[in-house]
Amino acid sequence: MSFWHYLQQNWTELLQHLREHLWLVFISTLIAVAIGLPTGILLTRKKSLRGPILGIANVMQTIPSLALFGFLIPLPFIGGIGARTAIVALVLYSLLPIIRNTVTGILGVDPNVREAAVAMGMTGSQVLWQVELPLAMAVIITGVRVALVIAIGVTTIAAAVGAGGLGVFIFRGIRQFDNNLLLAGAVPAALLALTADFGLGLVEKYFSVTRKRKAVAGSGRRKITIGAVTAIIAAVVTGVYVGSRDSRDSRSHGFLPKPRVVVGSKDFTESAILGEIAAQMLEARGVIVERKFELGGNLPHEGLLASQIDIYPEYSGTAYTAILKHAPITDPRAVYDQVKQEYAEKFKIALSEPLGFDNTFAILVRGAEARRLKLKTISDAAPYVRNWRAGFGQDFMSRADGYPGFVKAYGLKFADQPREMDLSLTYIALSSGKVDLIAGNSTEGRIAALDLVQLEDDSHYFPPYEGVYLVRNDSLSRVPALNEVLGKLAHAISTEEMRQLNYEVDANKRGQAEVVREWLKRKGFMAP
Amino acid sequence: MFSRFALIAGGTPAVPVNEMLELIKAPLVEFRDVSFSHAASTVPVISHLTFSVQQGETLVLLGESGCGKTTTLKLINRLLSPTSGEVKVEGKSITAWDPIRLRRRTGYVIQEGGLFPHFSVARNIGLVPALEGWEKEKIKSRVDELLAIVGLEPGEFASRYPGELSGGQRQRVGVARALAAEPPLLLLDEPFGALDPLTRASLQRQFVDLTRRLKKTAVFVTHDVREALLVGSHIGLMQKGKLLLLETPENFVKSKNEYALAYIETLDLAPGSSQPLEGSR
Numbered sequence: 001m002s003f004w005h006y007l008q009q010n011w012t013e014l015l016q017h018l019r020e021h022l023w024l025v026f027i028s029t030l031i032a033v034a035i036g037l038p039t040g041i042l043l044t045r046k047k048s049l050r051g052p053i054l055g056i057a058n059v060m061q062t063i064p065s066l067a068l069f070g071f072l073i074p075l076p077f078i079g080g081i082g083a084r085t086a087i088v089a090l091v092l093y094s095l096l097p098i099i100r101n102t103v104t105g106i107l108g109v110d111p112n113v114r115e116a117a118v119a120m121g122m123t124g125s126q127v128l129w130q131v132e133l134p135l136a137m138a139v140i141i142t143g144v145r146v147a148l149v150i151a152i153g154v155t156t157i158a159a160a161v162g163a164g165g166l167g168v169f170i171f172r173g174i175r176q177f178d179n180n181l182l183l184a185g186a187v188p189a190a191l192l193a194l195t196a197d198f199g200l201g202l203v204e205k206y207f208s209v210t211r212k213r214k215a216v217a218g219s220g221r222r223k224i225t226i227g228a229v230t231a232i233i234a235a236v237v238t239g240v241y242v243g244s245r246d247s248r249d250s251r252s253h254g255f256l257p258k259p260r261v262v263v264g265s266k267d268f269t270e271s272a273i274l275g276e277i278a279a280q281m282l283e284a285r286g287v288i289v290e291r292k293f294e295l296g297g298n299l300p301h302e303g304l305l306a307s308q309i310d311i312y313p314e315y316s317g318t319a320y321t322a323i324l325k326h327a328p329i330t331d332p333r334a335v336y337d338q339v340k341q342e343y344a345e346k347f348k349i350a351l352s353e354p355l356g357f358d359n360t361f362a363i364l365v366r367g368a369e370a371r372r373l374k375l376k377t378i379s380d381a382a383p384y385v386r387n388w389r390a391g392f393g394q395d396f397m398s399r400a401d402g403y404p405g406f407v408k409a410y411g412l413k414f415a416d417q418p419r420e421m422d423l424s425l426t427y428i429a430l431s432s433g434k435v436d437l438i439a440g441n442s443t444e445g446r447i448a449a450l451d452l453v454q455l456e457d458d459s460h461y462f463p464p465y466e467g468v469y470l471v472r473n474d475s476l477s478r479v480p481a482l483n484e485v486l487g488k489l490a491h492a493i494s495t496e497e498m499r500q501l502n503y504e505v506d507a508n509k510r511g512q513a514e515v516v517r518e519w520l521k522r523k524g525f526m527a528p
Numbered sequence: 529m530f531s532r533f534a535l536i537a538g539g540t541p542a543v544p545v546n547e548m549l550e551l552i553k554a555p556l557v558e559f560r561d562v563s564f565s566h567a568a569s570t571v572p573v574i575s576h577l578t579f580s581v582q583q584g585e586t587l588v589l590l591g592e593s594g595c596g597k598t599t600t601l602k603l604i605n606r607l608l609s610p611t612s613g614e615v616k617v618e619g620k621s622i623t624a625w626d627p628i629r630l631r632r633r634t635g636y637v638i639q640e641g642g643l644f645p646h647f648s649v650a651r652n653i654g655l656v657p658a659l660e661g662w663e664k665e666k667i668k669s670r671v672d673e674l675l676a677i678v679g680l681e682p683g684e685f686a687s688r689y690p691g692e693l694s695g696g697q698r699q700r701v702g703v704a705r706a707l708a709a710e711p712p713l714l715l716l717d718e719p720f721g722a723l724d725p726l727t728r729a730s731l732q733r734q735f736v737d738l739t740r741r742l743k744k745t746a747v748f749v750t751h752d753v754r755e756a757l758l759v760g761s762h763i764g765l766m767q768k769g770k771l772l773l774l775e776t777p778e779n780f781v782k783s784k785n786e787y788a789l790a791y792i793e794t795l796d797l798a799p800g801s802s803q804p805l806e807g808s809r
Contacts, residue, residue, distance in 0.1 A: 116642030119605055119715075120656055120705075121632035134646045 006180040018188055020164035024083060025151045025192075028090030032147055036095050037140070040102025041128065050103065057096035065089065065157045066296070073161065073302050081264075081292055081303045086155065086163035093154055094147035101143025105136025137207040145200035152193040156185065160267065161299060162292040166192075171267060171294055174422060178509055258288045259479040264300040264312035265293040268424065269505050269512070270359065270443055270498065274313035276516040278469060278485060284526045285481040297395075298323075301470075305347060310475035311482065315359055315465035316351075319343065321400045328401035332358070332464035348473045353490030355467040357498040360457070361396065361406075362442040364430060367451035377458035378410050381437070390414050391435035393423030401463050406439070409461040427452065443495055445503025467493065488525055554619040555580035556713055556745045557587075557604055562613035564599055573599045574769040577613070581762075583712075586739055586746040587774075588760030590753060590791070596769040597749045601715050604747060605634045617713065632656055635706030635714040635744075639721050640698055643690040649675070649701050650686040656709040674704040679734065696727035703735070707742070714739070714746040720755065732758050753791040757781070765791070 007014060043050045063071075068089045072078065078088045109132050117131040133140075159167030169185025172178070261282055265275030272293045279289045292309055301323055303309035319339045321328050329335060340351040363378050375381050396402040397420050406412070419435055426438040431450040440447065440454075447454060469486060476482050493501075497519075504515040520526050558580040565572040574596035581587045589597040602608040603615050606627045615622040617630060636642075643652050651658075653674055654667040662670070672682040678700040690698055699719060706714055719735075720728045736759050739746055750756055756763050756777075763780045765772045765788055773785055781792055 110645075112638060112640070112642045113644060115607065116636065116638060117644070119607060119631055119634075119636035119638075119642075121628050121630075121634075121659060123628055126659065131644060135644075 003180050003183055007184060010184060014184060017164060017166050017168050021155055021166045024086055024090060024155045024158060024163060024165055025148065028087045029094055029144065029148050029151055032091045032094035032098055033144060036098030037102055040099045041106065043099065043103050044106045054100060057099055060092045061096045065154050066160060068092065069161045070297065073299060081162045081295060081299060081308045083163045085161050086158035090151050090154055094151050097143040097146040101139050105139030106132045108139065109135045138204050141200060141204040141207055145197060145204065148196045148200060149193050152189060152196060156189050159294065160296040162295050168294065174424060258286055260288045260290065261310045261475065261479055261482065262290045262292055262308065264295055264303055264309035266300055267294045267296045270502050271313050273501050273505060273512050273516060274467065276512050277520065278311060280516055280520055281485045281525055282481055285484065287479060287481050304349060304470060304472060307472065311469055311471045314468055314470045316468055317401065317463040317465040321463065328405065328463040330460045330463055332466060335464055336466060350471045350473055350476055352469040352471065352486040355489055356491040356493045357443060357467050357495040358464055359441050359443040359467060360462045360465045361439045362454040364438050364440045364447065364452045364454055365436065366430060367453045370453040375455060377456040379458050381455055382410055382412055385412050385414050385437065387415055388436035389416050390418040390437045391421055391426045391429045392418050392439050393426060394420055395423060396439045406461060409459050443498040443502055445499050445506045449503065449507050492523065555582050556618060557581040557747065558616040560614045562603065562610045562615055564603060564608060564611050572769055577771055579764060579771060579774055581745060581747060583745055584743050585761045586748055586759055587762045587764055588748045588750060588756040589764050589766055590750060590756045591766035592751060595766040597766050598717055601717055601747060601749050604715055605631050605636060632660060632709060633711045635711045637702045637706045637716040637719045639718050643698055643701060645690050649688050652701060653705045653708050655705060660709055670708060674707055677738065678704045695723050696731060699723060699731060712745060714744050716746060716748045718750055735759055753794060
């Protein structure tokens with residue numbers, strides 16, 4: 001499928017994410033200017049504050065955006081999942097260029113001109129508004145321009161905290177090895193950045209004094225340019241506003257207040273599919289569903305605790321080791337019971353019946369390699385790994401039932417320190433020979449398609465990872481449909497089925513909503 | 529060219545006649561034992577200055593760079609405040625004035641005019657009237673009037689920006705701006721210093737003409753003795769923060785003071801100095 005064909009097909013979704021993107025950038029830049037400009041002015045008056053405040057703003061910018069998002073999530077009021085967190089982070093990033101350029105611009109005003117202004121009998125605020133700010137405006141606009149371009153870039157990462165925007169395409173594209181998807185996010189984001197840069201470049205020129213010297217004849221054209229830029233900005237803002245109102249209207253449509261449920265998911269295909277299954281089944285039962293899919297790391301758990309999410313799919317082993325911090329054990333029943341009990345006591349969160357599949361870590365090697373060396377189990381492979389490189393997802397490297405215990409259990413020593421990369425990239429890295437062994441998911445759809453072979457966990461190191469849903473107790477009592485849906489899904493998805501669903505989305509590049517709808521119909525789950 | 533324009537400025541001041549007489553009798557600017565040093569330093573920039581400037585006089589402060597003449601000027605409109613002693617303007621101590629009011633009653637001209645590069649010529653000139661809340665129409669006619677006084681065609685120059693003017697034109701605009709709200713006092717800090725000799729000579733002559741016609745009082749800072757002799761009704765010679773002598777131009781050239789003699793000698797050395805300012809057109 002060509003990129004343009006792809007764009008045509010996904011036009012509405014592209015527009016929606018573009019609108020979210022613009023909205024985030026616009027709001028955060030506006031707030032950053034509202035904070036940064038007065039702060040910058042203050043710093044020109046109070047020299048002693050200049051070092052510390054510029055220092056803080058500087059440090060803010062060096063924090064990697066994903067880390068900043070992670071740091072903000074658990075904070076009350078400004079944190080959480082969604083647009084608010086993204087806006088706070090974006091504002092923090094945008095502050096430095098705006099403050100710094102305001103200071104530079106004002107301090108750069110010719111001292112003779114400032115002295116003349118004072119000597120003419122201007123008051124302090126008249127000097128500021130009539131002389132300093134207009135003369136510093138071109139430099140300040142440059143700061144806003146830099147801030148805006150940064151914001152457009154960082155907003156793509158905001159998708160990781162469920163704020164939407166073009167990053168949704170990028171993350172999904174990386175996960176599904178789909179270049180069209182990736183480009184559908186990256187190209188508009190890049191165009192947006194270029195357009196913003198160009199547009200503000202014109203505004204900057206308008207304010208620059210050097211241009212005024214030669215521009216008597218050109219003043220008409222200047223007015224047209226500034227008019228055009230204003231019109232574009234106005235159109236975009238109106239579009240964004242109307243758009244956001246539309247989506248609100250459509251949500252509140254209806255006669256009786258319908259129950260609302262926020263369904264979350266982690267940032268990989270299987271989790272999103274499971275989220276979509278719950279979402280569609282709830283919608284079929286008259287519940288208004290808000291999807292907060294594709295949340296990174298521990299975000300769904302944090303969101304559930306903070307009541308920002310009602311339900312999300314999880315794995316019994318993950319809850320047991322990564323969240324409850326128990327040492328891994330291999331008995332599925334014991335893990336499930338322990339998790340259920342502790343979640344009820346500690347978090348007031350309910351665990352659904354197991355969904356029927358087990359998505360444990362799958363140690364994978366290339367099929368050709370396995371056949372040549374006659375490898376069946378991990379122990380078979382142990383003598384060879386001395387010459388092998390491994391590639392693991394960040395998750396596997398850091399968790400209790402991951403890398404450290406794994407190499408100890410099998411006495412493995414790799415040629416190099418394992419390469420840490422995005423989980424979804426490890427499959428490609430393996431099949432293309434960049435690495436020789438990875439820890440994938442047993443339900444990964446493309447294991448067969450890429451001719452990869454799963455080595456048996458003969459020492460029973462990996463704990464069970466049964467798929468379950470985690471639901472807040474108060475959500476269960478508020479929305480009875482949740483009970484019904486979870487009842488239907490108990491033991492309803494086999495590992496084979498899960499692998500097939502993943503394959504449809506990841507390898508056949510089909511939309512997850514469509515794949516889920518088909519599956520639900522086949523299972524007869526749509527009707528209450 | 530300048531003489532073609534009739535005298536139209538200098539409207540009647542809204543002050544009763546007896547008060548006017550009082551004002552005329554009192555010196556417009558008065559320094560009493562004034563010293564000034566910067567906060568960080570103990571070396572005074574000026575020390576124990578005492579002098580006064582009467583209504584209608586032009587006092588020229590003459591001296592080398594760093595002698596304290598600019599500092600003296602800035603003490604008058606309170607861009608600086610004296611470390612000790614008292615400065616009076618219109619008989620009232622500088623500390624009793626609202627600095628904003630004082631500055632709006634004092635025209636200020638610096639080198640290159642200190643014009644606002646983002647304001648048109650008209651807006652630069654009309655600045656103080658606008659700050660004082662004059663009506664738009666009144667400001668506009670005042671701006672046209674002043675442009676005419678300083679010899680610039682209003683229709684051609686009002687809408688230009690300072691960047692589009694020559695150095696001499698900028699300086700004329702600077703003078704016009706200083707005159708705009710009809711201040712009784714003008715302060716000028718080497719206003720013609722950066723100009724070529726011909727333009728400078730022409731502007732100096734027009735300045736003398738102007739101050740006489742408009743009966744302005746002025747304090748004029750320069751390091752050029754010829755300029756001092758030409759524009760000043762009095763010359764105050766400064767060195768290292770002290771006022772060495774204060775004389776009329778006629779007495780200044782006859783002075784026996786060594787430092788003054790050094791200045792006067794430069795006049796004799798310059799070729800054609802007997803008529804330094806004739807034939808500049």
